[in-house]
Amino acid sequence: MLLAKVHVSLKPTVNDPQGLTIARALGRLGFDSVDSVRAGKYFEVKIEGNDRATAESEVKLMCEKLLANPVIETFIYELETI
Amino acid sequence: MLLAKVHVSLKPTVNDPQGLTIARALGRLGFDSVDSVRAGKYFEVKIEGNDRATAESEVKLMCEKLLANPVIETFIYELETI
Numbered sequence: 354m355l356l357a358k359v360h361v362s363l364k365p366t367v368n369d370p371q372g373l374t375i376a377r378a379l380g381r382l383g384f385d386s387v388d389s390v391r392a393g394k395y396f397e398v399k400i401e402g403n404d405r406a407t408a409e410s411e412v413k414l415m416c417e418k419l420l421a422n423p424v425i426e427t428f429i430y431e432l433e434t435i
Numbered sequence: 436m437l438l439a440k441v442h443v444s445l446k447p448t449v450n451d452p453q454g455l456t457i458a459r460a461l462g463r464l465g466f467d468s469v470d471s472v473r474a475g476k477y478f479e480v481k482i483e484g485n486d487r488a489t490a491e492s493e494v495k496l497m498c499e500k501l502l503a504n505p506v507i508e509t510f511i512y513e514l515e516t517i
Contacts, residue, residue: 354470360477375478379497386493388436388481395442395477396457399470411468415461 355400357412359430361421362393396420405432437482439494441512443503444475478502487514 363369371392379387398415400408409432416428445451453474461469480497482490491514498510 362477362479372478375501378501379480382497382500384493384497386483386490387497388483390481391479393477393479395444395475396454397444397473397475398461399472401468401470408468411466415464415466415469418464419457419460 354435355403355405355408356433356435357396357398357400357408357430358433359396359398359412359416359420359428360393361396361416361426361428362391364425364427367425394420399435403434405434408432436517437485437487437490438515438517439478439480439482439490439512440515441478441480441494441498441502441510442475443478443498443508443510444473446507446509449507475508476502481517485516487516490514 369391372390375392376387376390379390398412412430416430417423421428451473454472457474458469458472461472480494494512498512499505503510
């Protein structure tokens with residue numbers, strides 16, 4: 354079994370209202386050292402089998418088709434054997 | 436400047452309808468090797484200064500107070516100098 358750890362983040366040039374809101378809320382809670390926050394998504398996908406090459410290309414496709422919006426988001430992933 | 440990379444995930448025993456929905460959608464898209472999906476959140480918090488010890492304890496507090504719900508979620512974080 355393989356575990357794909359997928360990070361989906363907004364592209365740096367894309368406005369991130371969720372991150373801005375969290376940064377303001379942290380400021381109000383007294384965390385004055387917070388400069389900025391970017392919010393993203395994190396998925397753990399368990400994949401049957403142990404064929405890393407196939408899994409690697411499948412995870413890339415999953416990101417492009419469903420997990421990320423390639424217009425405004427970037428994704429990175431890593432594979433682990435579990 | 437320090438960068439905290441924070442992962443917030445549902446505890447393993449907590450039901451994850453978002454992950455289940457994504458897993459089903461991936462199946463419908465033809466990714467038959469997907470066993471299960473867990474969905475979580477990912478935050479990048481930029482922190483002023485270079486005091487790792489202070490930043491470390493502040494990020495822990497941020498998670499406990501705002502970024503995660505300790506009743507149903509767990510968090511892990513790492514600090515990087517940027």
